[in-house]
Structures are given as structure tokens and as C-alpha cells.
Amino acid sequence: MRLILVFLLVYLSICAQLSAQNKQLLYDFTDIPDALMVNPGMLTDFEWYVGLPIISGVSVQAGSNAITVHDLFAADGLDFNDKVMDRMIYKLDENDHLSSTNQITLFNGGFRGRNLNDFYSFGIYSETDGIGYYFKDYAILAIEGDSIQSPRSFNLNHLNTRAEMVNVFHFGINRKIDKKLTVGARAKIYSSVLNFTSTENKGHFITTEGERNLVANTLDADLEVKTSGLNNIVDAWENDRSQLPGIVARRMFFGGDLGFGADFGFTYHLNKKTVITGSILDLGFVYNSTDVKNYTLKGSATIEGIEAILPVAPSDADKDYWQVLVDDINEMVPYSTNNDSYITFRPTKLYGSLRYNFGKPIPSRRGYDCKDYVREGRGYDSYNNALGGQLYVVNRPKGPQAALTAFYLHRFGNAMAIKTTYTVDKFSYSNIGVGLNLQAGPVNLYLMADNLLAYNNLADSHYASFQFGLNIISWGKK
Template sequence: MYRIYIAYILILLIVGSVSAQDNTQIFLKGIPQNNIMNPAFRPVDGWYIAMPALGGVQINGENSGFSWNDIIRPDATSDSTVIDLDYAAGQLQDLNTFATEATLQVLGLGFSVREHTFLSFEINHRLKARANYPKALFDLRNGNWNYEGNAPINHDLSDMYVHGVDYNEIAFGWSRILNSKFTIGARAKIILGVAHVESEYVDAKFITEENSLVSLQSSMAVRTNLPLDIGYDDEGYVSSVELSDSFGADDFLSTKNKGFAFDFGVTYQATEKLLLGASVIDVGSISWTTETTQLSTSGTFLFEGVDVSDEITGEEGGEDDYWAQLEADFKEAFKVEDANEVYSTGLMGNFNVSAFYQFQPWLNFGVLSKNYVIDELFLPEASFSVGLSHRKVISSAITYTMKKNAPSNLGTGISVRAGAFQFYAVTDNLLSLFDPENAQYVNGRIGINLIFDKKKEEL
């Protein structure tokens, strides 16, 4: 059991720290992708093509709880390393989060229509995953009794939450200059779901009574559209669950799980140099209709201790029967049921507020507030930037981003253009590239565009 627990913690660490939307790209002038977080932005004054499968490759991740070096630490008595759960637990807040997000821009293009309208079209493949985990998950290592205080220890894991979604996205964007002050934009998205898993609810508590009796009270449900091979016992309850081998490459092109989403944005030119913006991103849902399964259980298991009399007396016979009976009692307490129903889920959207100040033609400053609400947990982020540019040849930005339990992230971005060819690269945490073991937030995005100006300019 302890090995399983350690494995779970390591998986949480690896998934959360090596693989959510990058902020620096919004500050990088002249790249078509800087309107991802606000569709009202007009990225170019002519037209562009994002190179197929190369226009934008993004992979981001964060773990607000701890970094790799917080849990894998040097052994004080030798030259080796050890798993130090005590130190890692000391870095945690009561409720922590990790997130993974990846995007592949399969195709992107956009163009101006007259002077006031800009249209765009994109095809993207996207993956999003977020989870909340309580500090109590790590406190399980301390057992259920405080021997110094001679008092029971209870553990509440009810704040755990997992949500992962993978889908293809076909997006149609529109931006319109209303007057000298206001520009509005919207993006309509057709969503084609590939895979989904979500914990609908988790209510789990380890309760220890004064007489040392331990009870596990649990009620939880998980739903997914992944194809599962489910086994049943004689009473019709779920006895085993395995991922089916039928899930293959064709499922990534499925059009059976449909949904729609929208982005909305607005910008306001407050002064000649100050531009304000606001947007909401990924407002919508996916309807999951294929291979849907809900697994649920609810019950209470009472553990009264282990009979070790045979071990003391040296007699044989009862140990195997005892553990077999304990396993049977546990399964009897938590009978798992399954159901197959169509369901809908959201896309884990966000809302953003931004401000940009063009101090000089070559120098600008910016600030971005990006905010998520995941399972009723508010997750704010804030980024500040200084940008340097030279006409349309080169643009750069240096950013400082503050996130939950990870307040210091120095990022940078650069785009270089030669004629119509443009290459760009951004990251919100530059130091993680050189010291990934201590990073709680890692991300990056690179891409290649072809940009054709409406009016030919000498670069």
C-alpha cells in the first residue's frame, strides 16, 4: 500500500511539473497568436498563414504544491537521494493544484476585410487537465494516531478533484473596429471531443475513534468516455475495470462527441498610448455520447485491527483467511455501480483583463490578469511585461508572472521576421529551462508564420 501511495505522489509530481496557457505571447507584438487570449486584437494589417502543424506548438504545466527537488532530496547520511515526503508536505497549502495544457495548431489563417474587419480560421488539437489535491493526501503518511498527544488523527480528502479533456477545435474568428476607441471580437468554435475523464464528486474521510477503531467513509463518482472493459460480480456490481484496447488513432479524428464554445473580447483605446482589454475564453461545453461510463460508490468500512495471535503463539492457519475476509468486507462496503448516460462538460475557460502602454515606438509596458475557476476554486494569475521592438523585424518581451504558490516566474518571448517568414518562441518561466528540478511552472510555445502586409513596407 505504501508503494502505491509513493507511486501516486510521483505521478502527481511528474505530470504536474513537466508538461497551463502561456501569458507571454499576448505581449509579443506582431505575431498572429497574440489574439488567443483576446479575439478583439488585430494581429496583422494584411493576412497571414500559420504553417501547417508548425504555427503553434505549446506545452505548459504547473504544480502549485512542490517541485521535483522538494520531494527528491539528498540523503544526509550518504551521497544518494531519498524521497522526502516530510519536506514536500511542508511546502503545501491546504489545497493545491496542478495543471497541464498542450496545443497543436494544425492550421491557421487570417486576413483583413477592408479597414475595419479582420477574419480568421483555425484548426487546433488541444489537451487540458487540472486537479486539486489537499495537503491531507500527504498527511496519510503520519498514520491515524498522534502518540505524543495520545489523540486520534483524522484525514479529509473531500477536496480532491480531477478533470481532463482532449478535443479538436475548429474556430472562426471575427474582429471589428467600431470607432476610434472601441474594437470588439468574437471566436466561434466547433468542438469535437476525443477523450474525457472527470471526478464528479469526492467525499472521503478517514475517521479514528477514541477506542482506536478506524472507519473509512467515502462517496465518489467518476465519469469518462474512454472505452472500458468492465467485469461484474454475481450481484451485478463492478468487480474490475480496465482500459480497452479498442481506443486507437481513429478516435483522435472522431466527430461523435460534439460541442460549441465561444471567445469574446473588447479593447478600449483610453489614450493615444494606453490600450485596455478584457475577454472571456472557452465559454461552452462538449456533449459526450460515445463509450460513456459513470462509476460510483458510497459506503463506510470499519477496520477493527489485525488479529496477530497466531503470530505470537507460532500457530499457522488463520492469516490468509483473515486477509481474504478483510478484502471481501472492503468490497462489500464499497460496491461499485456503473451507468451509461450522455453527459456534458465545460472547457475550463478563463477571463482576462489587460493593459498596454506604448511609451515609445520601440518600448511598451503591459499587464495581464488571467483567472480560472475550477471546481469552485478561484485561481488568479498576474503578469507584467516590458517589450522592445524594431519596426516589424523583431519584437521581444520580458515578463514576470505570479501564480498560486509560485510567485516568481521570469519569462521571455521573441519573434524574428525576414520578409514574410516569421519565427517566434515564448516561455513564462525562463529559469525552468536551466533549473527544471526546482521549477513549479514550466511552459513554452514556438511557431512559424507567413505574414503578408496589406501595404508593402520597407523593413
């Protein structure tokens, strides 16, 4: 239990605060095949595509909504300990958090079916996702201690965290229903590497004046930390690190806990130039049953310290009064472990957008015969300009987190496209991003980065993000 708590404290205290990954630059960027991963119902005109392993889709994101590295380590003449206390320990509150969602695509591809309205996609990617809310009362109790002069109730529900690493196997279908509507769905199998979660804690700790002693400490606790797959990894790290790659590899490929999920999305043309889109991702769960170890602390007790009854105590010198106190606490607030399996739900994400296309039409590269072209019309034509707005929401333990984005996209023929975004969320009100897509024959390369205004001083930045990918695309023969 001590190792798990230390891990949680280090994870929450030292790591930079990370924001849940919003792929606003990639979303509805229909020139890029990887955009199917954030909307399985986007418009597609590819005959087939394949992503190069490992580098076909990489996304990393980090930021802080309350404190930066510069706040603590700047050479400003202030004492470091004072800065930690004033700018972190007391400034942050229990709703400040770190959260992260990072992905690496191991393999992906797609192809058009015999029915030209159907496009199939498939692949494997590895994802880590975690969130930890700042445990303010725990930190203050550890630093200040409790006081009878100014009694305060310390909330135990400030411990609220979860993290997981999963490998995701997916297969999707994208179907053009008619010239106005395109829909898509994707099935997913999750192969979990590890999970820990502690999100439903309750209780308090308070010190008051005692009746039989100077002080009375009251603990009312309902705490639980659930772990799956973590203990074997910790054991391997401490005893034989050469086993770690094998453990992780087996669990990534169906040797760990399994789960199932789905994505859904659509694109709908209100008219020839106005388009709305939407998607919901990771409606799913994982059944955690491998290497499970859970830790609980449940009960209520009021303790007034070590009580030595005089004059009997001196004659009972062999009595361990400290151990008696510990035993009494364990009896009233029992600490226990178990190996019960449990279910965790994936962090569901929601996207939506309204886009207006204008300027010069750019015909699709897709190859049609005359019959198909007449039947389908020019429904896949794009324009060299588009602007609009996007909404992003992710489900988290203390409620949803949202972001709003305004964007402008410009295409330079079929060879290059640039998308610029301005995003407002909890972490930044000045997040400007740029995404560049290059098409050199069949080779597709894209690079994307957020919060560009802060890149001149990353240490003082609240947010940084980048994505890149490399794909081979075919549109068939004209």
C-alpha cells in the same frame, strides 16, 4: 476501477506539478497573428495570414509550486525516503496541485473581408488540460495507517482531479467599430478524445475504539469518478497498441464527444496612446457520452472487523468470515458502476491589460487606397515602445487562479520586436520572460520563454515555459 485509481494515483504523485498555461508573452503582441487566439478583439492590420501546420503555434509549460526535482534527487547526503516524507508527503497540502494546459496548432489562418474593418480567422488546434490537487489524507493514510491511539478523521474530498484532451475547430470575426473600439468573437466546436473527472467527492474515514472488538472503522463516503473515452484507449494499450492512432484520430475529427464554446475580446483606446484590452476564452462545455464508465462509492458504515461468535464459530469451519465482512461493507457502502452521460465545462480563462504606447510612431504595413486611408485615419499605427500591466485568471475546481504581469515591448521598426515580462503568481515571484518576434518579408517567426533566471539549473526550477510559431503574412499592396 483498480486500473482507474492506479492511473489517478500515478498521475497525481509522479508527474511534475504543472501550472495552468498563462500566455502573458503572447497576449496583446499584435505583431503576431497567433495573438488573436488569446484576444479575438485585438488590433489587426494583416490582409491575410496562414500558419504552417503543426509548427504555427506550439506552447508547453511546466512547473512546481512546492517541490522540485532537485529537492528529491540532489546529492546532499540525505536519505531519499526521508526527503520524500519531509519534503513531499508532509510538506504539501490539499491545495497544492498539478495543472497543465498545452496546445498544438494543426492549422490556422485568417483573411480580411470585403469590408476592410472585418478580419476573419479560422483553424484547428489540439489541447490537453488537466488538474489534480494533492490527496494529502489519502497519502498519509496509505503510509501511516489508522491508529486508535491518536484517532484522526481522513478527508475523502482530498481526491479532486480532472483531465481532458480535445480537438478544437474555430472560426472568428474581428471588427473595428471605430478608431477607438475593436471587438471580436470566436465560435468553437470541441471534439473530445478522452475525459476523466472526480471533483465533487465528500466523506471521511476514522478509526475509534470498538464496542464488540478492539477497533471500529467508520467510513462515510460519497465518491465518484467519471470517465469518457478512456476505457477503449486502455484496452487498446493493453491488447493491441496499433489501434491507438486510429482511435485518437477518429475522436479528434468528430468521432468522439462533441461540445460548443465561444471566445470574446475587445481593444479600446482611452486616448491616442493609452489602450485597455480584455478577453474571455472557452465559455463552453462538452457532452460526454462515448465509451462512458463511471465509478461510485456512496454510503456510510461502521465496521468492527471480523466477528466470530463463540462457541458457535469452531463448529462452522466452512464459513468464510472475511467474505462476510466484505459483503457487509458492500451492502452498507455500495460500490457500483454506470454508463450515464455527463456534461463537463471548459476551464474558462480571463485576460485583461492596460498599455501605454510612447516613442516613435510606426505606420501600419497594410495597403490602403486614398479613400480608405482618409476614412480610417491612422488608427492602426503602433509605437516603438509600450509598457503596462496584464491580469490572467483561470477557473479551477477549487476556485480561480490568478497571475499579474508587468511588461515592456520595444519594436525595431517592422522587422523585429521584443517583449519582456515580469509575472507574479502562485508558482513564482521571480518569473522573467522574453518574447522575440522576427519579420523577414512575409515570414513571421516568434520564440518565447519564461522564468529565464532559473534556466541555469532546471532541476531546481519551479517553472519553465516556451512558445514558438511560424506564419506567412500579407499586408496587401500599398
